[in-house]
Amino acid sequence: MNYSFEYIDIILLAMIAGFIFLRLRGILGKRTGFEGKAPPQFEEILKNIDPKIKTHQKENFDENAQKDFLKGAKIAYETIITDFSDDDNKLVKSKPLLSKKIHDQFDEALKERSQRGHFAEITFIGIDKADIKEHKKSNDILKVTVDFVAEVITCIKDKDKKIISGDPEKIKKIYDTWVFSRNTRSTNPNWQLVEILT
Numbered sequence: 001m002n003y004s005f006e007y008i009d010i011i012l013l014a015m016i017a018g019f020i021f022l023r024l025r026g027i028l029g030k031r032t033g034f035e036g037k038a039p040p041q042f043e044e045i046l047k048n049i050d051p052k053i054k055t056h057q058k059e060n061f062d063e064n065a066q067k068d069f070l071k072g073a074k075i076a077y078e079t080i081i082t083d084f085s086d087d088d089n090k091l092v093k094s095k096p097l098l099s100k101k102i103h104d105q106f107d108e109a110l111k112e113r114s115q116r117g118h119f120a121e122i123t124f125i126g127i128d129k130a131d132i133k134e135h136k137k138s139n140d141i142l143k144v145t146v147d148f149v150a151e152v153i154t155c156i157k158d159k160d161k162k163i164i165s166g167d168p169e170k171i172k173k174i175y176d177t178w179v180f181s182r183n184t185r186s187t188n189p190n191w192q193l194v195e196i197l198t
Contacts, residue, residue, distance in 0.1 A: 069132075080097055081124060091106060094106075102192075102195070142181065151174070
């Protein structure tokens with residue numbers, strides 16, 4: 001992949017197809033944490049570094065299941081974004097939440113950033129809105145598409161702490177559409193991010 005710094009500001013606002021379309025490299029920074037109790041299907045994320053995203057076990061994705069899923073999806077969203085904040089440029093907390101395809105794309109972008117000697121800082125302000133756009137089941141695979149609207153403070157810095165992009169004093173609104181998936185017949189209860197839509 002070929003990433004350009006001139007797009008970093010857009011990346012942080014859009015958070016869409018980041019690593020595929022040169023937009024997710026700017027999602028780096030520090031985690032401010034989630035206040036409150038996690039819903040059951042994402043509870044292990046906060047209990048353990050190695051998350052087990054428990055899901056609603058009903059075959060039908062009913063209204064209650066959707067509400068529980070959204071609570072957990074918000075935590076997963078924040079976890080994934082803020083996992084790019086570490087100075088070691090490695091994915092740790094979010095790895096179990098990512099499909100292999102998405103993980104490899106994220107990891108490649110982090111390696112490229114590390115080679116440039118650049119780091120980013122993110123303060124996650126919060127999620128303004130999270131709505132299920134659609135959910136569909138094909139055979140035993142359930143996919144849920146979620147629209148997120150969130151606020152962050154972010155900037156990219158070089159090894160000398162010089163700001164390359166962004167503004168450490170400015171709150172930015174970002175819009176994302178993410179697709180989560182799981183096998184409803186599998187004994188593995190984990191949901192994973194499988195796609196970032198433009």
